[in-house]
Amino acid sequence: MIKEITIQTKKRNEIIDVTKHVEEAARNIENGIITAYVPHTTAGITINENADPTVKEDMLRKLSELIPEKDDYKHAEGNSDSHLKATLTGNSTTIIVKNGKPLLGTWQGIMFCEYDGPRTRKLIIHVKK
C-alpha cells in the first residue's frame, strides 16, 4: 500500500511531527515495515524527540551554524545548504510495525525536516506486510 500525504511548511527551516500519518498507515497491517519517503532534495525525515520543542529549535539552529545559508556556493538557486542538510538527515526512514502500531521508543516521533521552505511538500508512506 502506498499513501501520499501533503505537508504545508511555513518557515525556511522547520521540523514537523508526522507520526500520526504513519500511525494511521500502520493500522492496515498486523506486522511489517513502513518506509516513510520524502520525494524532495531540500527536505528530509528523521526520528527524534517529540516532547520538548526546544530540541527541534536547537537542532535546526546548530545545523544552520555548521551549514549556513550564505557561503561560497556555486549553485545559483541559493539553497546548497538545504541540499546538504537533506543528505545528512536522509530522505527516508524505516519503521517496524507490531500489532498495528509503529514500534517507536517512548520519546520518538517521526519528523519531516523542511530545509528550504515555506513550500507544499509530499510524504510517501509505503506499507509492507
Place this chain on the structure above:
Amino acid sequence: MIKEITIQTKKRNEIIDVTKHVEEAARNIENGIITAYVPHTTAGITINENADPTVKEDMLRKLSELIPEKDDYKHAEGNSDSHLKATLTGNSTTIIVKNGKPLLGTWQGIMFCEYDGPRTRKLIIHVKK
C-alpha cells in the same frame, strides 16, 4: 521476527560493535532484509569500520568538535548535541541477508552509537524473509 537486544553503554560518547546480534538473527532466514532499529533519541546506528579502533575514536572526537556538548542550546536537559548527532547518524540501518548471513563488506561492522551515555539501551532487530 522481532528480537530485542539490551546494550549497556559506559561512556557519554561510545561506538559499540553489534554485528554478532545481527548475524545471529540472520541465521533464521535464507534470504531477506534485516532492519536494526534504535528506539532512542540520543543514540544511533551506523555501518562502518570494525577493524582499527582509532577510526571510532576519530569519528567521535571530530563529531563532538562540530557539535559540542556545551553551546548556546535552549533545551534544559543538556543533551541537544546528542539529539543532533543521533539524527545525523540515523536511528536504523538496513542489512541484506544472503544464505543466512548479513551481506557486509570486508571491513564493515554494525555499530551502535551512544551519544548520551552511560545508559542501558535497546536495539530492535526485525527480520523479513
Place this chain on the structure above:
Amino acid sequence: MIKEITIQTKKRNEIIDVTKHVEEAARNIENGIITAYVPHTTAGITINENADPTVKEDMLRKLSELIPEKDDYKHAEGNSDSHLKATLTGNSTTIIVKNGKPLLGTWQGIMFCEYDGPRTRKLIIHVKK
C-alpha cells in the same frame, strides 16, 4: 533478487549518479522496495539533486570544510574524514517501486558518494516484491 554493480571512481571525493542501475533493477517487479547498499566504509549513498552539477560540488566542498582530510586524527591510514563522511551520508538507501519504476521525486537522483577514491567500488541492489 540481488544484483552487484561495479563503479569506478576517479577522484578522492566524488558524487556519481547511479539512478539508471536502480531503474533497471526496478523493471523486474511491479511493486516493492529496493535497497541500494554500499559495502564499503569510506563511501556512501544518498538521494539528491541530479540536475545542476554545482549542487554536488557545493555539497562535497562544504562537507570537506567541516570534516577536513588533514586534522588531529589517530587513525594511520589518513582517511578518518572519509569514514565520518560515510556515516553521516549513510551506506544504504530505500526506494519504493511502483509499476516497475523507482518512485523518485522530479529532481531526485540516486547518488553514490565516494569519499576516499579513486577506487573500484561495488553497489549492491536488493529487490523485494
